[in-house]
Structure formats: C-alpha cells, structure tokens
Amino acid sequence: MRPVAVLAPETAGDHLAGLPRHLSEAGFDVCLSPDLYHVAEDDAIWHEIAGIDGEAAFLLPLHPRPIEALLRRHGAWREGRLAVDLRAWEAPGALVAELRARLGTTAGHGSIQRLYGVAGARWYPLVDEGRCTHCGSCFQFCLFGVYQLDDARRVRIAHPDRCKPGCPACSRICPQGALMFPLYEKDPAIAGAPGLFPKPDAAARKMYYARTGLTCPRCGQSGKPAPRPGAPACEECGRAVAPAKGQDEFDALLDGLEELQEGRR
Ligand code: SF4
Ligand code: SF4
Incomplete structure (x- = not known):
C-alpha cells in the first residue's frame, strides 16, 4: 500500500509549487484537500480523512502539534503518522526526500485525487x-x-x-x-x-479569578474582588490582601517616624 500525502496546494506557497506532482512521482498517493484548519466541523470530508488507511503525512502551514491536535479532534490521527509544517521547507525536493525516508514508498507514480470540503475563515483553539x-x-x-x-x-x-x-x-x-x-x-x-x-500572563490570571470567583491557591481568598485602594494585592489573583499580623502597627510606627523627621510632631 502506498503512503498517502494530504495537503492543500494553495497553502504550500510559491517555493513549493508543483509539490503534489513531486509527491506523486515519488510514489505517494496524493489527496488534495482544502486547508483543513478552516474546514467546517461537520463537513463530510472529515469522514474521508479519518478513513485514510496506512501510512500518511498531513502537510499544512501550521506547527506539527496543532496539526496533530486537529486530526485527533476528527479521529484521523494514528501513531506513526506525520504532521508536517509546510513553512519549514524551502523546496519540494528536500521535503519529498524526507517523507520518503520517514514513510517509504513503492515504485511507480501514485495517484492524485481531490477531496472536496467547504473551508471558510475560522479561528479557534x-x-x-x-x-x-x-x-x-x-x-x-x-x-x-x-x-x-x-x-x-x-x-x-x-x-x-x-x-x-x-x-x-x-x-x-x-x-x-x-x-x-x-x-x-x-x-x-x-x-x-x-x-x-x-x-x-498576570493580567489574564487575575481576570480568571475575577470571572470565576474561585479560591486563589496563593492567598486563599475567593469570591469577586472588592477594590481596596492602597491595599497590597495578591500577585496571583489580584485580590486585596489583608496586612500581615502586626503590619498595621509597623505601618503606624513608620508614619510616626516620618512625621517626627518632618517636624510635624
Ligand atoms: S476565552 Fe476567548 S480566546 Fe479562549 S476560547 Fe473563549 S473566546 Fe476564545
Ligand atoms: S486550562 Fe486545564 S483543561 Fe483547559 S486545556 Fe489547559 S490543562 Fe486542559
């Protein structure tokens, strides 16, 4: 069985022009798809992608970790498969050689087929x-x-x-x-x-506690933060922190000392 290479040719960039042909000539069965990150959740193409048997490489202009996560989400990831960031390659020859070394191919040309799906601009984690x-x-x-x-x-x-x-x-x-x-x-x-x-991100963490009201593991407070101007704030959740025991007396002593130095007493 030939290994399969799945890619959206329009995402490959000019420097990888002709990549589907190079892959086919190297013995891969090539599936031309839309940009899979942007394909709708319920598009029928996901059944076809999940149904691909044997060795396969998925080539997208994304880092390999999100490519794998995307395919796992749609039941199309198997151990031994390859997630390839197209942006990391400067020419088709080196990329095809790497895929041949990793997946192996049989002699002769592979097929080129198109998988149809609807892709729109999407943004999601x-x-x-x-x-x-x-x-x-x-x-x-x-x-x-x-x-x-x-x-x-x-x-x-x-x-x-x-x-x-x-x-x-x-x-x-x-x-x-x-x-x-x-x-x-x-x-x-x-x-x-x-x-x-x-x-x-400190600001995002504080927003998290403000939204959820959850107990902060650092200061132990919970609930919505109540503003207390001038009070020290917990570095984790941003809630006002009560002065440590004895802190009030210490602050009063410091205030008195400052007043003495300024001749106000
Ligand atoms: S918190 Fe914001 S960025 Fe995260 S999933 Fe919700 S809307 Fe998207
Ligand atoms: S916030 Fe927690 S549940 Fe959400 S992705 Fe991170 S580890 Fe997983």
Missing part, C-alpha cells in the same frame, strides 16, 4: 492532549461557551466557532500550556511551536 490535565480552567474562564465538560468532567471544545477571532486569551491562563491558537503569529508558543510553553 486546539488542545494538546499530551499536556492537558483537564483542570477545567479554560472552561471556567471562557465567557462564550467554547468549552464544555463531558460526563467524565473532561474538557472538550464543544463550540469552536464561538471563539473571538484574533483572541488567544485562554491560552495565557492554561497552567499546562496546552491550548494552541495556530494562527496567532505574535507568539510562536501560543501558535503551538514545538517545545514552547506560553508565558503565564
């Missing part, structure tokens, strides 16, 4: 299942119902198209760095680059 611990933080944080809990209280992306285009907010509060927004160009960690973790 993908979850790296290898990192996610199903803590539920993203579910609690999102105001738009993108996430749901299943019966086993595992987080799943139930309504991806409710996500706000261009916003990767929840990726900044995920404790495991498991959430990826593959089209987010400002931060490769958020886009799912290999080995990177999004930096925790």
Whole structure:
C-alpha cells in the first residue's frame, strides 16, 4: 500500500509549487484537500480523512502539534503518522526526500485525487492532549461557551466557532500550556511551536479569578474582588490582601517616624 500525502496546494506557497506532482512521482498517493484548519466541523470530508488507511503525512502551514491536535479532534490521527509544517521547507525536493525516508514508498507514480470540503475563515483553539490535565480552567474562564465538560468532567471544545477571532486569551491562563491558537503569529508558543510553553500572563490570571470567583491557591481568598485602594494585592489573583499580623502597627510606627523627621510632631 502506498503512503498517502494530504495537503492543500494553495497553502504550500510559491517555493513549493508543483509539490503534489513531486509527491506523486515519488510514489505517494496524493489527496488534495482544502486547508483543513478552516474546514467546517461537520463537513463530510472529515469522514474521508479519518478513513485514510496506512501510512500518511498531513502537510499544512501550521506547527506539527496543532496539526496533530486537529486530526485527533476528527479521529484521523494514528501513531506513526506525520504532521508536517509546510513553512519549514524551502523546496519540494528536500521535503519529498524526507517523507520518503520517514514513510517509504513503492515504485511507480501514485495517484492524485481531490477531496472536496467547504473551508471558510475560522479561528479557534486546539488542545494538546499530551499536556492537558483537564483542570477545567479554560472552561471556567471562557465567557462564550467554547468549552464544555463531558460526563467524565473532561474538557472538550464543544463550540469552536464561538471563539473571538484574533483572541488567544485562554491560552495565557492554561497552567499546562496546552491550548494552541495556530494562527496567532505574535507568539510562536501560543501558535503551538514545538517545545514552547506560553508565558503565564498576570493580567489574564487575575481576570480568571475575577470571572470565576474561585479560591486563589496563593492567598486563599475567593469570591469577586472588592477594590481596596492602597491595599497590597495578591500577585496571583489580584485580590486585596489583608496586612500581615502586626503590619498595621509597623505601618503606624513608620508614619510616626516620618512625621517626627518632618517636624510635624
Ligand atoms: S486550562 Fe489547559 S490543562 Fe486545564 S483543561 Fe483547559 S486545556 Fe486542559
Ligand atoms: S480566546 Fe476567548 S473566546 Fe476564545 S476560547 Fe479562549 S476565552 Fe473563549
């Protein structure tokens, strides 16, 4: 059985022009698809993609982690398959040689067929299942119902198209760095680059506690934050922190000392 290469030719860029032909000549069966990240959730093409047998490589202009997560989401990922970031290759020859080395091919040309599906502009998160611990933080944080809990209280992306285009907010509060927004160009960690973790964002963490009212593991407070001007704030949740025992007396002593120095006493 020949290995299969799945790609959307229009995403390959001019430098990879002719890639489907090169793959076919190298012995791959080639499936030309729309850009899979942008294909609707319920499109029939996902059944065809999930039904591909044997060795396969999926080539998209995304980092490999979100490609794998996308295919897992649609039941099309199997161990040994390859997720290939098209942006990482400068010429078809080197890419085809790499795929041949990884998957092997048989002699002769492979077929080229087109898989039809409808793709529109989409923006939504993908979850790296290898990192996610199903803590539920993203579910609690999102105001738009993108996430749901299943019966086993595992987080799943139930309504991806409710996500706000261009916003990767929840990726900044995920404790495991498991959430990826593959089209987010400002931060490769958020886009799912290999080995990177999004930096925790203090403002997003504080927003998380403000929205959920959950107990802060650092200061132990819960509920909606009540503003207390001038009071020190917890670095994790931003809630006003009561002065430590004895702090009031110490502050009063300091105030008295300052007044003495200024001759006000
Ligand atoms: S916040 Fe991160 S680790 Fe927690 S459930 Fe969501 S994706 Fe998983
Ligand atoms: S980016 Fe915002 S709207 Fe989209 S899933 Fe995350 S919290 Fe929800």
